[in-house]
Amino acid sequence: MDWPLTLLLLVGGAALASFAGWRGARPPDLVRGPRLLPWRLIMVLSAAAVLLGLVHAANLLGVETGRR
Numbered sequence: 001m002d003w004p005l006t007l008l009l010l011v012g013g014a015a016l017a018s019f020a021g022w023r024g025a026r027p028p029d030l031v032r033g034p035r036l037l038p039w040r041l042i043m044v045l046s047a048a049a050v051l052l053g054l055v056h057a058a059n060l061l062g063v064e065t066g067r068r
Helices: 003-025 039-061
Strands: none
Touching: 003 039
8 A cells, every 4th residue: 555545544433543542432222222332342443543554654764673
């Protein structure tokens, strides 16, 4: 992946993690029924994807990560 796609995915993942964190922190509304999406799991998975994207961005900058 090149820089524009990497940055787009990083911003999108951070936005999704923020939105899911906000939705997961809201108290349950028993009148509307149970939540149908696991917002906290979505937040954790998107935050992990952002971390992987940051490692990829570091590799694009020339930082060597991992073993040889």
